[in-house]
Amino acid sequence: MYTIAIANHKGGVGKTATTHVLGTVLAATTGRRVLLVDMDPQSSLTGACGVTDAAGASMTEVLGGALAGTLPLRRAIRHLDEGLALAPADLSLSGAELGLVSRMGRENVLRRALADLDGAYDLALIDCPPSLGLLTINALSAAQAVLIPTQAQIVDLRGLRLFLDTLEQVRQEINPTLETLGILLTFFDRRLTHHRDAMDTLLRTGQPVLEVQIGRSVKVAEAATIGETVVTYDPENPQTQAYQELAKVVDGWLRERHA
Numbered sequence: 001m002y003t004i005a006i007a008n009h010k011g012g013v014g015k016t017a018t019t020h021v022l023g024t025v026l027a028a029t030t031g032r033r034v035l036l037v038d039m040d041p042q043s044s045l046t047g048a049c050g051v052t053d054a055a056g057a058s059m060t061e062v063l064g065g066a067l068a069g070t071l072p073l074r075r076a077i078r079h080l081d082e083g084l085a086l087a088p089a090d091l092s093l094s095g096a097e098l099g100l101v102s103r104m105g106r107e108n109v110l111r112r113a114l115a116d117l118d119g120a121y122d123l124a125l126i127d128c129p130p131s132l133g134l135l136t137i138n139a140l141s142a143a144q145a146v147l148i149p150t151q152a153q154i155v156d157l158r159g160l161r162l163f164l165d166t167l168e169q170v171r172q173e174i175n176p177t178l179e180t181l182g183i184l185l186t187f188f189d190r191r192l193t194h195h196r197d198a199m200d201t202l203l204r205t206g207q208p209v210l211e212v213q214i215g216r217s218v219k220v221a222e223a224a225t226i227g228e229t230v231v232t233y234d235p236e237n238p239q240t241q242a243y244q245e246l247a248k249v250v251d252g253w254l255r256e257r258h259a
Helices: 015-030 044-048 059-063 093-100 106-115 134-142 154-173 193-204 218-225 238-258
Strands: 002-006 034-038 078-081 084-087 123-127 145-151 179-186
Touching: 002 015, 002 134, 002 238, 015 034, 015 044, 015 078, 015 084, 015 123, 015 145, 015 218, 015 238, 034 044, 044 218, 059 093, 059 106, 093 134, 106 134, 123 134, 134 154, 145 154, 154 193, 179 193, 179 238
Parallel strands: 002 123, 002 145, 034 084, 034 123, 145 179
Antiparallel strands: 078 084
16 A cells, blocks of 8 residues: 655645545546545544544544554544545544654554555555644655645745755655655645746755646635535536646556556
């Protein structure tokens, strides 16, 4: 199973929507068995998938805290659709993160949990919290690649540099084979000069910016409130096409690695 972390320590950049829609499109169009993993105590991905009863059977019980988790990952997983499943989160995950600080091998707890799935899924997409804490580090440790959503604004680019520095530390200390799948510009509007300038800055400095961008649309948020994605909620929406193009990029990356 390949694992991709959707990560950026800054909030509000579209990590959850990207994880949800990307997983849905990949499961529907490629035949891959996709597992969405919610590693954010805010559990936005879990709510967007329509799961409201995760307490007591979530990633909290899988990971544990100072002590090992008591629930195998396979028993926490919820079936969502054909080829698509969710490992849900709950607010209690924030307490688990505090407990992990004193745990031996704390950076690799998620990696071990995913390894127990025994090939039940082809791909895991991890929705990371907006922080550089142990939950995010666990995701980066478990992943073969990281996809980095970011808005095209100066304040976001400053935060992006910090996150890229963290990625380099993770490669040096924990996961030397971690790839950067790409930087995904979100809420992007090519008509805005500062958005174009931000993209040009990233390209000029050699950052791996993806050719596809996700624009701003209220339909993406509307879909999430009723447990759908924009792909099913508004198939003709421009962002539906953008996410489909993103899925092709990720599918191409997976095919290259499998070959």
